[in-house]
Amino acid sequence: MYIHLSLGERTVQADLRQPLEISIRLDFKGTQPNHFGVSKAGSEPLQLDGFTGDVNQGSGCNVDEIRLIPHCNGTHTECAGHITATELSIDTVLRENIFLAALISVQPVRFGESGDSYLPAAEEDDCVINRAEIVAALSPEHLQHCRGLIIRTLPNREEKKSRDYLRNPPAFFTVETMEWIAAQPIDHLLVDLPSLDRMYDQGRLTAHHRFWNIPDGEYLPDERTRSERTVTEMIYVPDQIADGVYLCQIQIPPFRSDAAPSRVFLYQLQEQK
Secondary structure, three states, X not given: OEXXXXXXXXXXXEEOOOOEEOOOOOOOOOOOOEOOOOOOOEEEEOEEOOEEOOHHHOOOOOOEEEEOOHHHHOOEEEOHHHOOOOOOOHHHHOOOOEEEEEEEXXXXXXXXXXXXXXXXOOOXXXXXXOHHHHHHHOXXXXXXXOOEEEXXXXXXXXXXXXXXXXXXXXXXEOHHHHHHHHOOOOOEEEEOOOOOOOOOOOOOOHHHHHHOOOOOOXXXXXXXOOOOOEEEEOOOOOOOOOOEEEEEEEEOOOOOOOEEEOEEEEEEEEEOO
16 A cells, blocks of 8 residues: 655655554563653553453453553653643644654764753763754755654664663753754654753753743743644664655554653655656
8 A cells, every 4th residue: 555745846655564663662561761760661450349350360351551651661752731831732733643754863962062052051971962963964855845853863772772761861952953953844853862851951841942932931832832843752763764754654542641652653755657
């Protein structure tokens, strides 16, 4: 089954039977990525009025009770409701769940060598995504056609699938980087980091505020807010998937929440003759 797309004078197609997954499988019994040292996501058979939801314990069916923190336990997609005092829900924001996206790979640099800034002040040895790396990796064609931007950080080790970010602090986005991204026609930003912002940032979430165009220290959306935008964090893009333009699909459950666990697929584009 193919989908056909017109890109200016070009026509391309994507085979929907060949998805490339870039989300992290959440294994309730195994290793998981973890942000802020929160409790692991868990799954246990339901216990209710003498009923145990486990066939191996004599029940007629399996019924699990699941516990998780979407922002910290794995791949998730969030909306501006993450930083607003009024409710914005990801299930109503993410209506356009299939779009063209540019995948780029960038090498984080030391903050002291980045030439960029951050609020509050970052440490010299912090790793950051600086503006120059992003600008160099994106072509005019990317920005002309793509509504999504997928950022793979280097080195791209598989331990991202199980990394404890409290022990291994991640890179984050500088002010200049996020201001540049926010000025582009990008509605969906996907990153293999647990957050756009520094782990300990005095609760300011500087990069998030800039992406959604909500002034620092303010929490009420208004006509300036880019509330149609989404951020997907803790993805993992295997090395076999080359940088380039893809058809991207984000799947989420209909949670009334600022964020929800998500599953993300890429589809390769081929020129149609």
